[in-house]
Amino acid sequence: DAGVIQSPRHEVTEMGQEVTLRCKPISGHNSLFWYRQTMMRGLELLIYFNNNVPIDDSGMPEDRFSAKMPNASFSTLKIQPSEPRDSAVYFCASSLGVQETQYFGPGTRLLVL
Amino acid sequence: GNSVTQMEGPVTLSEEAFLTINCTYTATGYPSLFWYVQYPGEGLQLLLKATKADDKGSNKGFEATYRKETTSFHLEKGSVQVSDSAVYFCALSVYGNKLVFGAGTILRVKS
Numbered sequence: 001d002a003g004v005i006q007s008p009r010h011e012v013t014e015m016g017q018e019v020t021l022r023c024k025p026i027s028g029h030n031s032l033f034w035y036r037q038t039m040m041r042g043l044e045l046l047i048y049f050n051n052n053v054p055i056d057d058s059g060m061p062e063d064r065f066s067a068k069m070p071n072a073s074f075s076t077l078k079i080q081p082s083e084p085r086d087s088a089v090y091f092c093a094s095s096l097g098v099q100e101t102q103y104f105g106p107g108t109r110l111l112v113l
Numbered sequence: 114g115n116s117v118t119q120m121e122g123p124v125t126l127s128e129e130a131f132l133t134i135n136c137t138y139t140a141t142g143y144p145s146l147f148w149y150v151q152y153p154g155e156g157l158q159l160l161l162k163a164t165k166a167d168d169k170g171s172n173k174g175f176e177a178t179y180r181k182e183t184t185s186f187h188l189e190k191g192s193v194q195v196s197d198s199a200v201y202f203c204a205l206s207v208y209g210n211k212l213v214f215g216a217g218t219i220l221r222v223k224s
Binding site: 033042098100102103 | 162
């Protein structure tokens with residue numbers, strides 16, 4: 001299996017622009033997680049889905065952030081408008097079940113200028 | 114609630130030294146316990162896990178034993194290498210609930 005695939009790997013954008021991060025989970029996994037990692041705040045869970053349904057979005061920082069999972073093989077995390085404080089590495093992870101081992105993608109390194 | 118506490122880093126060791134990274138947990142229910150490792154520039158990957166008390170997880174020379182009586186899951190390795198330099202995360206899950214991660218411990222191994 002190719003593992004969890006994320007795109008883009010790097011994104012540099014200007015403040016106010018819309019940013020869309022993409023994730024393809026491992027085939028057969030029914031849980032998907034979005035994390036954000038920064039030096040200051042460490043690893044934060046933003047939102048997770050089970051069977052394409054958002055279960056817990058309490059970690060989403062504010063209304064500028066939204067996530068969708070239209071089908072079992074694709075998810076997006078969107079930031080609109082982006083701000084410099086959104087600069088971070090965003091990871092997607094998937095698992096066979098909510099409590100099972102999570103497999104992480106390589107991450108998207110976002111820099112908002 | 115469920116939570117994980119790890120020793121603060123960074124931990125700096127010389128090559129071939131013995132490693133211990135402490136991890137304790139609180140959980141409502143009977144958790145499974147995990148250690149994940151994050152190498153520079155990469156995502157987290159599972160290092161080892163244990164699903165019941167007294168189980169020992171092991172991988173790549175690393176070991177951790179599920180201690181219910183002390184609610185601990187300390188990570189150990191007898192002889193570290195420079196290539197072990199990474200961030201190590203302890204985590205737990207309780208049936209039906211998502212994984213809860215600790216803050217991570219940076220390990221630096223010098224040659």
